[in-house]
Amino acid sequence: MDQMHLMTVFVAVGEQESFAGASRSLNMSPAAITRAITALEEKLGAQLLQRTTRNVRLTEAGQRYLDDCRNILASIEEANGAAAGVNSTPKGNLTVTASVLFGKHFVTPCIVQFLKQYPEVDVSAYFLDRVVNLIEEGMDVAVRLGPLPDSSMKALRVGQMRRVLCASPEYLARHGVPRHPEELLQHTIIAASNITPRVEWKFGQGMDAITVRMKPRLTVTSNDAAIRAAVEGLGICRLLSYQMADELAAGKLKVVLPEFEEEPWPVHILHRESKYGSSKVRKFIDLLAQHLRTHPHLN
Known part of the structure; x- marks a missing residue:
């Protein structure tokens, strides 16, 4: 055969x-x-x-x-x-992945624009708060936040974002504003991470870095839930700046300890190596990269 x-x-x-x-x-x-x-x-x-x-x-x-x-x-x-000559006109199915909130706020608008521009393309978008293996799970394009491990994937840096501590004005008025990371031990902590008894938060950069180990009062696996709890005045949470941008802009949350922030996290677009390349992948990456590089929350 x-x-x-x-x-x-x-x-x-x-x-x-x-x-x-x-x-x-x-x-x-x-x-x-x-x-x-x-x-x-x-x-x-x-x-x-x-x-x-x-x-x-x-x-x-x-x-x-x-x-x-x-x-x-x-x-x-x-x-x-x-x-x-198919590469001249994008056709077929395009698979894209990103984290849930990033996909909602940054990737979805690009997908909608791309579909309107290229009617012969269908898109399957997987917005998941876990690392997706592009090869094993058959993805064409991924957006990754944070440092990248060694990989055979092609990576295109398109921006950066901060990891910030936030709390509601109500909470800070009742409990005071911490002036140093170690003072967080006297505050109510909301952790958005895997369910573990304690969390370690790092602050600063290089030789001046500080690590504080805390026991959260509330631990959730949903970033949305952590933001909601912080807005309602429960305590202090730590997330990426874009995840709570709306709440910061509306004054529902305030940044805490900005002078102790870590080095910003890079934002990359990843795609699989290809000898010939695919028109739909190339054109979508071009559109997404332009959108992310000019977005005020990523630069």
Whole structure:
């Protein structure tokens, strides 16, 4: 059988972990799917899938081969598109990811503008407060906040933002304004992070950095919830400046200890390496980068 056909079938089975699911998505009979996988395993001399009566799982070799097949098929599709001149007009589906609040405030307006400009493109946006692996989860573009680990991804820096402490005027009037990070130990702390008994907040830069370990009165996994609690006067929270920009502008929150802030966090647009590039990806990144680089909350 044709190698590209075998890879396509294997990717469908591996991603869905189901012969039946691959059969439906490829519009092939279950018997044809089974023959293709058997032929591929015989050709490679390796078991790619573990089959039981209830499910299908990738072997270690199968997981590595799945990643390679995805990259190969994507490169073939892009090469074909470039040769056919498809890159001149963006088409197809674009997948984008960012954190929840950042996606809502900064990425969504660009997506709407992009869809209006290019009617042959569909966008799937995944706004999640976790790090999404672009390759494993099939994303085209991501926006990342903070320092980047070493990666094969292409990164484009488009701005920066501050990590700030905030509290409501009501809370500060009742409990006083802290003048030094260590005074936070006498205040009610709201933490937006994983649920842990204590949090460590770092202040300052370089040799003058200070770390304060505190026990929050309230710990939530939602940034929105932390902001709401701070606005209602419960205590002091720490978030990225853009996340509470509206509340700061309206006077519902005030910045605390600005002179002890850490170095600003960078903002990057990430995308996967590509030999040919994709018109829809390139044009969306250009639009997003222009929007973020000129936004007052990121510069």
